[in-house]
Amino acid sequence: MNKNSPLISLCYTSNTTEEISFLGSLRLLAHSFLNNQKYNITGLLIYKNNQFAQVIEGDEDAIERIWSKIQRDTRHKDIQLLSKEPIVHRSFTKWSMLFPESDKVVEYFPDMVEAVKDLEMPVNHPLFKILAK
Numbered sequence: 727m728n729k730n731s732p733l734i735s736l737c738y739t740s741n742t743t744e745e746i747s748f749l750g751s752l753r754l755l756a757h758s759f760l761n762n763q764k765y766n767i768t769g770l771l772i773y774k775n776n777q778f779a780q781v782i783e784g785d786e787d788a789i790e791r792i793w794s795k796i797q798r799d800t801r802h803k804d805i806q807l808l809s810k811e812p813i814v815h816r817s818f819t820k821w822s823m824l825f826p827e828s829d830k831v832v833e834y835f836p837d838m839v840e841a842v843k844d845l846e847m848p849v850n851h852p853l854f855k856i857l858a859k
Contacts, residue, residue, distance in 0.1 A: 731785035735769075735817065736793055737809045740802040742776045767792065768818045778802070783816045 746754065751773065758771060767789070769782040782789055793810075796802060 731787045732812050733784065733814070733816070734786045734789050735781060735783045735809070735811055735813045736789050736807070737781045738779075738793075738796070738805060738807050740778045740796075740805040742773075742778065743801055743803050745776055746773060761792075765792070768816050770818050781818060783813065783818060 754771075754773075762768065765784060765788040767782055767784040769780060769784075772779040782792060784792075789810075797805060
């Protein structure tokens with residue numbers, strides 16, 4: 727992580743090459759959470775109907791590294807970069823993920839629900855406007 731690297735936000739959508747199971751969603755959640763902590767990345771990941779929509783925020787070097795990995799990841803296809811821009815403040819100060827069968831998480835992991843219940847979602851973020859169309 728480069729302290730002199732500017733803070734940026736990158737937003738993209740993609741389709742998956744294969745359906746992700748509930749267990750696969752949990753693995754993705756855990757893997758992403760650990761990587762995001764390691765590189766001081768915040769953002770939002772939505773997975774539904776075999777489609778991803780993601781916003782990642784962090785220093786430019788870390789975001790470029792992650793974006794390069796996403797573009798090479800064979801689980802993604804039809805990747806569309808929606809925006810990549812410098813930011814002064816993060817919109818997503820806590821990392822979040824939405825996916826089908828989230829109700830199972832509530833049932834099997836009630837402590838997880840307690841941990842995230844106070845998260846504020848910046849509903850005016852451009853990604854939500856795109857998804858609403």
